[in-house]
Amino acid sequence: MAKAKITAGRIRDLTLPPGKSQAFLRDTDAPGLAVRATAGSKSFIFQAQLLDGRTIRTTIGDVRAWDIDKAREEARRLQLQVDRGADPREEKAARLAAQEAEKVRAEAERTAAAERQKYTLRALCDTYVDHLATRDRRRGAASARSAFKRHVIEAKPDIAALPASEITPHHVAQIVRRVIEAGKDATAATVRSYLSAAFNAARRAPFDAKLPAALIAFNVTTNPVEPIATIPGNVRNRTLSAEELRTYIKALGDDPVDMALKVALFSGGQRMAQLLRATAADYDPATRTLRLFDPKGRRTSAREHLLPLGPKCAALVAPLAEKAKSTPAGLLFSSFGTRPMAETTPGKRVVEIVRDEKMVPFNLLDVRRTAETMLAGMGISRDTRAQLLSHGIGGVQDQHYDRHGYADEKRAALIAWERRLDEIEKGIKPAGNVRQLRRRSKTAA
Structure with missing residues (x-):
């Protein structure tokens, strides 16, 4: 391994000897720093002997991506680890693992955020209405769509934007109470009924092949409408004389x-x-x-x-x-x-x-x-x-x-x-x- 102060010119002039697969240029300024040349690439490396006598070698990075002074700084940092009895390769592996874990965590957060925005109560209402329509229940679908639009989506947009799987009985109570306080008991009963039907359909979807697979993704395991007391409807008795x-x-x-x-x-x-x-x-x-x-x-x-x-x-x-x-x-x-x-x-x-x-x-x-x-x-x-x-x-x-x-x-x-x-x-x-x-x-x- 040749030894000299690494410069840009020496890196450029470093070539492979005939019959060799790699060549090295060892730096005289920073202990352990060297340039390794292989067919088609040149990289800064660090090589040192651990306290137990083992020789290690780890790559710092491509010479086109690393400045020489930065490479020397990295080599000195790695040498300090060796002097303390540590193996820089283990530190590097741990660091890369931590970076990969962070990448996975960030991706999971992005996926969860996307699902929160996609599988909302509003989306559940829309999916359930589509289900009614496909069953040739156009009148029921139209009635449900109107009830959801007026008394859930427009009346409580903050609740409608929440993930359906996170809707609680308290949220449902807010929706129903607003209709009752407007003096519309019969409408409140209808809204409660449609919400309960939508959540029940989503809850049963994984186990009922007759229900649309689109409901499964809402991950609904309970029906938050069940604790809400049923609302007696106004029984009409009007007859014409x-x-x-x-x-x-x-x-x-x-x-x-x-x-x-x-x-x-x-x-x-x-x-x-x-x-x-x-x-x-x-x-x-x-x-x-x-x-x-x-x-x-x-x-x-x-x-x-x-x-x-x-x-x-x-x-x-x-x-x-x-x-x-x-x-x-x-x-x-x-x-x-x-x-x-x-x-x-x-x-x-x-x-x-x-x-x-x-x-x-x-x-x-x-x-x-x-x-x-x-x-x-x-x-x-x-x-x-x-x-x-x-x-x-x-x-x-x-x-x-x-x-x-x-x-x-x-x-x-x-x-x-x-x-x-x-x-x-x-x-x-x-x-x-x-x-x-x-x-x-x-x-x-």
């Missing part, structure tokens, strides 16, 4: 919105959301039967809901179905024949009628309640009303054992209902109760 119902019927015209309201009423008070999805293919003119689909409850697919219409309602639906055949969407009730009528449009029309006729306010649910109340008063049985209005049909008996179609009972009820509406419209007192059809024996031919 015969005089109010007559005013309502007379106010309905022949435009598409009013036709939807007429069909909903004359078919026994059907849910508007289901009725607006009906197409020309859902009406059978031979049997005067209208087919709707009921997605409510925990069904995996919508239940077929058949309505054997009375003559007056059939006369309303038949031309609608015939006209719908020539439209792109094929819907009985649509906007310009191209897209479904908005579910809120008929409700807005009811508000107009209430205003124009100076009536006590009511809504479509009140009309549906009125229809069932009057059907009950006419002697229509609870079972037939349940089948006719498609509610409360989800138990084990209904799903697996009771296969009776109730077609005769439903048709008789709707014919009787049309007679009753005709009496109301003409101001005639009811003729009396409907005689119930006896159910056919399951063993009958």
